[in-house]
Amino acid sequence: MVSNCNAFYFVKLNDRCADIVSQYGISLTDFQTWNPKVGNDCTGLWANTYACVSIIGHVPTPTNPGNGIQTPVPTQPGMTSNCDKFQLIKTGDTCVDIATRNGISVQDFLQWNPQAGSSCTGLWANAYACVGVVSFVLKSYYHLDCTGSIHNNVNIAHGSDGICINTDCAVGSVDVDAVGRCPGGQVQISYWENAGCSGKWFGYGYMSRAQCHRLWSDGYKFKALHLRCAREQDDCVNKKTCAYDPEPASRSC
Numbered sequence: 001m002v003s004n005c006n007a008f009y010f011v012k013l014n015d016r017c018a019d020i021v022s023q024y025g026i027s028l029t030d031f032q033t034w035n036p037k038v039g040n041d042c043t044g045l046w047a048n049t050y051a052c053v054s055i056i057g058h059v060p061t062p063t064n065p066g067n068g069i070q071t072p073v074p075t076q077p078g079m080t081s082n083c084d085k086f087q088l089i090k091t092g093d094t095c096v097d098i099a100t101r102n103g104i105s106v107q108d109f110l111q112w113n114p115q116a117g118s119s120c121t122g123l124w125a126n127a128y129a130c131v132g133v134v135s136f137v138l139k140s141y142y143h144l145d146c147t148g149s150i151h152n153n154v155n156i157a158h159g160s161d162g163i164c165i166n167t168d169c170a171v172g173s174v175d176v177d178a179v180g181r182c183p184g185g186q187v188q189i190s191y192w193e194n195a196g197c198s199g200k201w202f203g204y205g206y207m208s209r210a211q212c213h214r215l216w217s218d219g220y221k222f223k224a225l226h227l228r229c230a231r232e233q234d235d236c237v238n239k240k241t242c243a244y245d246p247e248p249a250s251r252s253c
Contacts, residue, residue, distance in 0.1 A: 085132025162228025
């Protein structure tokens, strides 16, 4: 290991060079330069020892974890991929302190940063922890059982009024990731006649996180969906303050 290292990673059994460099926003070339004995094929990476993941003067590159949100590095090991708010952990920080500062529960904090552990002894100083996640992450599928081609893969920011997605007559089911911030875990699905959530409105459906949901009419009588966090008991249909259009006699697709 180089002598000017200023950040270290404790290597665990089955860790790979690619995983470590991705977590810390460094290049494989840099990692191998700072840890020359790992070798070009990473076979020299030893478990239960420390590896160098930064040197004096190095600036890591933020990463995008697949949800379109720029993620600072380094992050807590095992941090959820659906994070959209981060805090740099300082020496002496506790899980209770961090949760209180960010207006979240300790339970949520530990769900988003699971390797911190119930006693918070696994929390790393000088690494970013997740202190907020998107409202929900949704994928839409061609088949009715959440299999086949993925047509949409979107994340809905916390506090937003949701998103409209065009189904293009190619969506039969949707699923939502288990991690999210919808009250009660409920996601509202609003069915629209035309692309852009326009034309006739055919009412609501509801689903929960970590669930595959088969869409109304198997996807054949609408061309767009509006999705947002909402509870069924609060919608205008249940309160009898609005009415949806009748089901069309024939397919739209």
